[in-house]
Amino acid sequence: MHLPKATIILSLRTYSLLMLIMSEVLWCLLMLCACVWWWCSAPRRTRKLLAALPSFPQLPLLGNIHQIPRNSINLFQFLEKIAVTCDTTEMPFVFWLGPRPILSEIWKNSIKKLSGTFTPSIVEGYQEVFAGRAADLVQRLKARTTEEPFDIMHDLAYTTLEAICQTAFGFPKISESIVTKEYYDAFHRCLELLIRRGLNPLLHLDFMYRLTPASKELQKCVGILHNVSNTVITKLIQERECAKQDNRNEIGNNGTHNRVPNRRRFKSFLDLMLEMQVSTPELSVEQIRSEVDTVLFGGHETVATTLFYALLMIGRDKNLQDKLYNEVRDVVGDGGRPVTGADLPHLRYCEATVLETLRLFPPFPAVLRMADKDLQLSSGKCVVPRGTVCAVSAMVMGRARRLWGPDAAEYRPERWLAPPHAQPAAFLAFSYGRRACIGKNYAMAILKTVLASCVRELEFTAEQAELQLKLDVVLRPASGHLLQVKTRNLK
Numbered sequence: 001m002h003l004p005k006a007t008i009i010l011s012l013r014t015y016s017l018l019m020l021i022m023s024e025v026l027w028c029l030l031m032l033c034a035c036v037w038w039w040c041s042a043p044r045r046t047r048k049l050l051a052a053l054p055s056f057p058q059l060p061l062l063g064n065i066h067q068i069p070r071n072s073i074n075l076f077q078f079l080e081k082i083a084v085t086c087d088t089t090e091m092p093f094v095f096w097l098g099p100r101p102i103l104s105e106i107w108k109n110s111i112k113k114l115s116g117t118f119t120p121s122i123v124e125g126y127q128e129v130f131a132g133r134a135a136d137l138v139q140r141l142k143a144r145t146t147e148e149p150f151d152i153m154h155d156l157a158y159t160t161l162e163a164i165c166q167t168a169f170g171f172p173k174i175s176e177s178i179v180t181k182e183y184y185d186a187f188h189r190c191l192e193l194l195i196r197r198g199l200n201p202l203l204h205l206d207f208m209y210r211l212t213p214a215s216k217e218l219q220k221c222v223g224i225l226h227n228v229s230n231t232v233i234t235k236l237i238q239e240r241e242c243a244k245q246d247n248r249n250e251i252g253n254n255g256t257h258n259r260v261p262n263r264r265r266f267k268s269f270l271d272l273m274l275e276m277q278v279s280t281p282e283l284s285v286e287q288i289r290s291e292v293d294t295v296l297f298g299g300h301e302t303v304a305t306t307l308f309y310a311l312l313m314i315g316r317d318k319n320l321q322d323k324l325y326n327e328v329r330d331v332v333g334d335g336g337r338p339v340t341g342a343d344l345p346h347l348r349y350c351e352a353t354v355l356e357t358l359r360l361f362p363p364f365p366a367v368l369r370m371a372d373k374d375l376q377l378s379s380g381k382c383v384v385p386r387g388t389v390c391a392v393s394a395m396v397m398g399r400a401r402r403l404w405g406p407d408a409a410e411y412r413p414e415r416w417l418a419p420p421h422a423q424p425a426a427f428l429a430f431s432y433g434r435r436a437c438i439g440k441n442y443a444m445a446i447l448k449t450v451l452a453s454c455v456r457e458l459e460f461t462a463e464q465a466e467l468q469l470k471l472d473v474v475l476r477p478a479s480g481h482l483l484q485v486k487t488r489n490l491k
């Protein structure tokens with residue numbers, strides 16, 4: 001018997017609707033079971049110890065899960081709200097994911113042998129690359145001067161990514177092919193996908209996340225990024241093998257040890273890692289790749305974002321921009337010579353501008369740390385139980401009135417010129433202690449070089465409207481990275 005066509009369509013629709021409802025019900029049941037299990041397995045002692053700390057009102061079983069912001073603008077506002085509470089109560093803030101004071105998982109196994117890789121003397125060797133990239137950026141921006149503001153971020157990120165590729169990998173040619181649109185897009189998509197996962201607690205569970213299309217997309221993007229670092233590492237290992245071989249041949253041919261001339265005047269980060277591998281054989285190529293990725297991802301976006309906020313802030317205040325320009329003209333001159341390593345210590349206002357930018361707009365607004373033992377806070381107000389994940393926020397600390405004074409919210413580079421500043425741990429843009437940023441010397445040198453080179457030849461103007469920020473792993477302006485650029489009239 002043949003059913004009329006309309007009936008078949010109707011029954012198919014009803015069937016898919018039923019399936020949808022059933023899968024939703026099943027999903028909710030699963031979630032409920034997960035929450036109950038989660039709740040029952042949580043240590044009661046933790047709740048007791050942290051009970052006195054400020055928090056948002058909680059729901060049974062869920063804690064504060066329902067208050068997790070839905071998008072990156074709300075996430076920034078949410079962090080701001082917590083900042084005010086921490087500042088006024090002088091206590092840490094607890095956010096309960098169900099029964100646990102957890103924000104996210106943190107990486108645990110990473111080698112900590114990198115602290116010798118960006119020492120001031122090594123970074124000084126990179127200065128020529130920094131100055132070269134800065135000069136390129138100035139030329140690119142000169143070609144883009146218009147009456148209208150434009151999104152400058154791609155130009156800034158291109159500059160920092162190229163500088164990091166050249167200094168971290170030491171292959172100028174490969175670096176050109178690294179900075180492809182595909183690579184850049186994959187990096188940004190990774191950040192977006194990570195923040196979306198962070199905002200949805202259900203997706204914190206790895207097995208849940210693996211079921212989503214976002215997980216597959218993330219894997220694809222990470223694959224693109226890893227492909228680049230793998231290619232580069234393999235090439236450098238081959239180059240080193242060839243150099244060794246050539247060296248042996250040279251000794252064999254004429255009996256003397258003629259070194260193969262090095263194309264570069266500095267050792268790249270990857271050279272240093274491969275040298276480290278000789279003395280630390282347990283250091284695998286996989287670990288080296290992971291460190292190279294950290295430097296590449298952690299280094300380029302942070303520096304570009306800081307540059308943007310520095311240009312934005314001086315673009316909003318002509319007086320600040322003039323002060324900066326006057327200093328650069330006095331130290332470097334306006335004849336077009338590159339900024340050298342010897343100039344950097346004299347660019348004090350430039351340094352103050354960078355530090356003030358990082359105080360108010362730290363690219364990583366918070367880092368996560370796990371308490372490896374019970375921790376009595378010096379205020380005596382609470383014990384943080386072992387195993388608690390703590391979000392230590394550079395943004396909250398950088399904006400705290402009790403640490404920086406009543407003008408804490410004001411952008412005022414001068415505060416860095418007259419010591420003493422607030423206590424050292426109040427400035428957390430590069431984090432603090434054993435896991436602090438190893439690229440701080442690198443970042444300060446490239447930031448000062450690029451900022452000075454830009455201000456010497458260009459003038460920046462930015463909208464005066466209130467700045468709306470959002471949190472996409474790094475801190476970004478919600479309206480885009482808009483600036484207006486003009487060539488400076490040199491007298």
Ligand code: HEM
Pocket residue numbers: 110111112114164294295298299300302303306358362363364367368428429430431434435436437438439440442443
């Ligand atoms: C303004 C620029 C920068 C800022 C604000 C910044 C900030 C930070 C912060 C806050 C951390 C700690 C992350 C955590 O604990 O979870 C970190 C780690 C790190 N940074 Fe930076 N960074 C900057 C530039 C750079 C540059 C230019 C490089 C390299 C060229 C770099 C390399 C690294 C590495 C390798 C780590 C991981 C260190 C470890 O494993 O302990 N950073 N950075």
